[in-house]
Amino acid sequence: MTPLSGWGKRGEETLLASxxxxxxxxNPQPSSFxxxxxxxxxxxxxxxxxxxxxxxxxxEIARAPRLLNAMRHGSLNGGKRLRPFLTVEAxxxxxxxxxxxxxxxxxxxxxxxYSLVHDDLPAMDDDDLRRGQPTVHKAYDEATAxxxxxxxxxxxxxxxxxxxxxxxxQVRADLVLGLARASGVGGMAxxxxxxxxxxxxxxxxxxxxxxxxxxxxxxxLLRYAVEAGAIVAKADSQAxxxxxxxxxxxxxxxxxxxxILDAESTSAALGKxxxxxxxxxxxxxxxxxxxDEAKSRRDALAREAEEALAAFGPAAAVLIxxxxxxxxxxS
Amino acid sequence: MTPLSGWGKRGEETLLASxxxxxxxxNPQPSSFxxxxxxxxxxxxxxxxxxxxxxxxxxEIARAPRLLNAMRHGSLNGGKRLRPFLTVEAxxxxxxxxxxxxxxxxxxxxxxxYSLVHDDLPAMDDDDLRRGQPTVHKAYDEATAxxxxxxxxxxxxxxxxxxxxxxxxQVRADLVLGLARASGVGGMAxxxxxxxxxxxxxxxxxxxxxxxxxxxxxxxLLRYAVEAGAIVAKADSQAxxxxxxxxxxxxxxxxxxxxILDAESTSAALGKxxxxxxxxxxxxxxxxxxxDEAKSRRDALAREAEEALAAFGPAAAVLIxxxxxxxxxxS
Numbered sequence: 186m187t188p189l190s191g192w193g194k195r196g197e198e199t200l201l202a203s204x205x206x207x208x209x210x211x212n213p214q215p216s217s218f219x220x221x222x223x224x225x226x227x228x229x230x231x232x233x234x235x236x237x238x239x240x241x242x243x244x245e246i247a248r249a250p251r252l253l254n255a256m257r258h259g260s261l262n263g264g265k266r267l268r269p270f271l272t273v274e275a276x277x278x279x280x281x282x283x284x285x286x287x288x289x290x291x292x293x294x295x296x297x298x299y300s301l302v303h304d305d306l307p308a309m310d311d312d313d314l315r316r317g318q319p320t321v322h323k324a325y326d327e328a329t330a331x332x333x334x335x336x337x338x339x340x341x342x343x344x345x346x347x348x349x350x351x352x353x354x355q356v357r358a359d360l361v362l363g364l365a366r367a368s369g370v371g372g373m374a375x376x377x378x379x380x381x382x383x384x385x386x387x388x389x390x391x392x393x394x395x396x397x398x399x400x401x402x403x404x405x406l407l408r409y410a411v412e413a414g415a416i417v418a419k420a421d422s423q424a425x426x427x428x429x430x431x432x433x434x435x436x437x438x439x440x441x442x443x444x445i446l447d448a449e450s451t452s453a454a455l456g457k458x459x460x461x462x463x464x465x466x467x468x469x470x471x472x473x474x475x476x477d478e479a480k481s482r483r484d485a486l487a488r489e490a491e492e493a494l495a496a497f498g499p500a501a502a503v504l505i506x507x508x509x510x511x512x513x514x515x516s
Numbered sequence: 517m518t519p520l521s522g523w524g525k526r527g528e529e530t531l532l533a534s535x536x537x538x539x540x541x542x543n544p545q546p547s548s549f550x551x552x553x554x555x556x557x558x559x560x561x562x563x564x565x566x567x568x569x570x571x572x573x574x575x576e577i578a579r580a581p582r583l584l585n586a587m588r589h590g591s592l593n594g595g596k597r598l599r600p601f602l603t604v605e606a607x608x609x610x611x612x613x614x615x616x617x618x619x620x621x622x623x624x625x626x627x628x629x630y631s632l633v634h635d636d637l638p639a640m641d642d643d644d645l646r647r648g649q650p651t652v653h654k655a656y657d658e659a660t661a662x663x664x665x666x667x668x669x670x671x672x673x674x675x676x677x678x679x680x681x682x683x684x685x686q687v688r689a690d691l692v693l694g695l696a697r698a699s700g701v702g703g704m705a706x707x708x709x710x711x712x713x714x715x716x717x718x719x720x721x722x723x724x725x726x727x728x729x730x731x732x733x734x735x736x737l738l739r740y741a742v743e744a745g746a747i748v749a750k751a752d753s754q755a756x757x758x759x760x761x762x763x764x765x766x767x768x769x770x771x772x773x774x775x776i777l778d779a780e781s782t783s784a785a786l787g788k789x790x791x792x793x794x795x796x797x798x799x800x801x802x803x804x805x806x807x808d809e810a811k812s813r814r815d816a817l818a819r820e821a822e823e824a825l826a827a828f829g830p831a832a833a834v835l836i837x838x839x840x841x842x843x844x845x846x847s
Contacts, residue, residue: 242702252701252709303666308658327639331662332709335634335669336701342673343696346689355685358677361692365674370583371573374667378583381659 218506225273225290226266232291233260236344251325255333256340259321260298267511268293268410271435274504275414275428278497285351289360289417292344293410296368299337300406302330304377338368351417359416367409376402383468390468396437398468403443404436411435430493431504438486438512444469445479446516487512549837556604556621557597563622564591567675582656586664587671590652591629598842599624599741602766605835606745606759609828616682620691620748623675624741627699630668631737633661635708669699682748690747698740707733714799721799727768729799734774735767742766761824762835769817769843775800776810777847818843 235241237257239250269290276286305312305320306327313323322330344350345360366372379398383390390398411432415425448471471479490508494501566572568588570581600621607617636643636651637658644654653661675681676691697703710729714721721729742763746756779802802810821839825832 249701249706249709249713251713252706256701299666303662306659306662308662328637328712329709331634331637331639332705332712335630335665336705338666338669339696339700339705342692343700346677346692346696348689353685354689357689358679358685358692361673361677361689365670365677369670369674370580370587370667374663374670375580375583378580378660378663381663382580382582 218503221503222270225270228287229266229269229291229294232287251329252332255321255325255329256337258324259302259333260337262318263316268297271410272414275411276418278500279415279418279420279424281418286414286417288344288350289413292341293413295337295341299334300373302334306330360413363409363412367405372401372405392473395468395470399440403440407436407439408432427493431490434486434490435508435511438483441470441479441483442512444471483512549834552834553601556601559618560597560600560622560625563618582660583663586652586656586660587668589655590633590664591668593649594647599628602741603745606742607749609831610746610749610751610755612749617745617748619675619681620744623672624744626668626672630665631704633665637661691744694740694743698736703732703736723804726799726801730771734771738767738770739763758824762821765817765821766839766842769814772801772810772814773843775802814843
C-alpha cells in the first residue's frame with residue numbers, strides 16, 4: 186500500500202505526506218465510504234461557495250467585499266467535511282436524500298469553520314497555519330477574522346431556517362434549536378472556555394474532566410451533525426436515539442484520535458503545528474492514559490459507534506466505516 | 517424642567533448628567549411611553565438574567581463559570597433595551613401580548629449585546645468603557661470576550677427557536693431567518709466591516725455611502741426589532757409592511773442622532789468616550805451635512821416613522837413617542 190492510497194482504509198493508520206485526500210483515481214477500488222466522503226465533500230464545497238457568493242447576498246455587501254472574502258477563506262479551504270458528511274449519510278440511512286440534508290450539513294460546517302477562525306486568533310490558540318494555509322487573521326487582520334467568524338456563525342442559522350432546507354417549519358425550527366444548543370455556552374463555546382481555563386490552571390485535569398471537556402468542545406457538534414440528519418429526515422424517535430448514540434461515541438473517538446495524532450504526528454502531515462498540546466499544558470487523554478491505553482479507548486469508542494447502528498443492518502455500512510475512519514484518520 | 521425629568525420628553529433635547537434614565541418617581545406623570553420603556557426594560561433585564569442562569573443551562577456549564585459570568589457582564593449591565601421594547605410594542609400594536617414577544621425581543625437584544633462585546637475588542641474599536649463600566653475584555657480578557665460574544669450570538673438563535681417563544685414553528689423559523697439576515701454579512705456584521713474599511717480609507721465617504729453603512733450597521737437590527745413584533749403577532753402583510761417602514765425610518769433617525777450626540781456630548785453623559793468619531797476619521801453625517809442639516813434630517817426621519825404608523829390611529833402613540841425619543845435621546 187502506498188502512502189497516498191490509504192485515506193480512510195478501515196482499521197489501518199496511515200499518514201498522507203501532503204495532508205490532502207487521496208484522489209479516487211489513485212485508489213482503483215475505493216470503498217463506498219471513501220467514494221461517498223469525496224462526493225459529499227465536493228458537494229459541500231460547491232454549496233458553501235454558492236452560499237458565499239456575492240450574488241446570493243443583498244446588494245450592500247458588495248461594498249464590504251473584504252468580509253465576504255475572509256468568510257470564503259475561512260470556509261472554502263478544504264478540510265474533510267466530516268460533519269456535513271455525517272448529516273447527509275444519517276439522513277440517507279433514514280430514507281431522506283433531498284438537498285435539505287446537504288444544506289443542514291453545510292450549516293453545521295459553517296459553525297465548525299467559524300469556531301476554527303476564532304480559535305486561531307492571537308487571543309485564543311494563536312495559530313498562523315490551518316490546513317497548511319495562513320489563518321484568516323494572518324491573511325487579513327484580527328478585526329476581519331472576528332467579524333468573519335461572527336458572520337459565518339450567523340449564516341449557519343440563516344441556512345438552517347431557510348425554507349430551502351426543508352418545507353416543514355417544525356423541522357427547520359428543530360434544526361436551529363439543536364444547532365444552537367450544540368454550539369453555544371453548553372456545548373462548543375463552553376468547551377473552548379473550559380479548555381482555556383484548564384490550560385491556565387495549576388493542576389492538570391483528570392480523566393473524567395478531560396472527557397467532559399472534549400464532549401463539549403468537539404463532541405457536541407459532531408453528535409449534532411449526525412442528529413441533524415435524523416431531524417431533516419423526520420426519523421422516528423428510536424432511529425434518532427440510535428444515531429445520537431452513534432454520534433456521541435464517534436465524537437468521543439474523534440477527540441481521542443486527535444490527542445493520539447498530536448502526540449505522534451509531524452506538522453507536515455497535520456497541516457498545523459504538531460506536539461503543541463504537550464508544549465502548552467493542554468490536558469490530553471494521551472497524557473493521562475498513556476499512548477497504548479488511549480488507543481484502546483479509541484478503538485472501544487469506535488466499536489460502540491458501530492454497535493449503536495447494528496439495528497440498521499447493512500445499510501449502515503458507510504456510517505460504520507466513517508466511525509472507523511474517524512478513529513484512525515491521519516489528519 | 518430639571519435635567520433629570522426630561523428623559524424621552526417629546527421633541528426636546530435634554531442631557532442627563534448621570535447618563536441613566538430618570539426614575540418614574542422623579543417624574544410625577546410619566547408619559548405612557550416612559551412608563552412602558554421602564555417596564556419592558558425591567559422585564560428584559562429579568563428575563564435575560566433567567567436565560568443566563570446556571571440553572572437554565574446544561575450541567576457541564578458549571579465547569580466553565582467564567583464564560584457565563586462574562587456573558588452576564590456583557591448583557592446585564594443596563595442599557596435602554598430599546599430593541600426589545602420595539603419588539604414588544606410592535607407585537608402589542610398587532611394585538612399580541614404573550615411572553616413570546618418579550619422572548620423574541622430578548623433574542624434581538626442578545627444580538628445587540630454580542631455586537632457591543634465584539635466591537636469593543638482591541639482589534640476593533642478598542643474601548644475600555646461601556647455604559648460607564650469596564651468592557652468585557654477589560655473585566656475578563658480578550659479570549660473570554662470573544663467567546664462570550666459568540667455564545668450570546670448563539671443563545672439568541674436558541675431563544676428564537678425554542679417552542680416557549682411561540683407554539684407555531686412557522687413563526688419561530690421566520691423569527692430566526694429574519695434575525696440572521698439582519699445581523700449577518702448583509703446586515704450588522706457587514707456594516708461593521710464597511711465601517712472599519714471606511715476608517716482606514718484615504719477618502720471620506722459621501723452622504724449616500726454613510727447612509728448605506730448606517731442602514732447595515734445599526735439600521736438593520738433596529739428595523740428587525742420592530743418586524744419581529746409583527747412576526748410573533750402573526751400580523752397581516754399590510755401591518756407588517758407599515759411596521760417595517762416605521763422601523764427603517766426609526767433606525768436611520770437613531771444613527772443620525774448618534775452622530776449628533778457624539779459631536780455635542782461629553783463622555784460623562786454618554787457613559788463612553790465622546791468626540792471619538794472625529795478623532796478617528798469616522799465618517800458621520802454631521803461631518804458631511806453640518807450640525808443643523810443633520811438635525812433637520814433626523815427630525816424628518818422621526819416624522820417619517822410617525823407617518824408610517826398613521827393608519828394604526830391612537831393605538832400607535834407609544835411607538836410614535838419611541839421614534840421621537842430615539843431621535844432626541846441624550847445617551
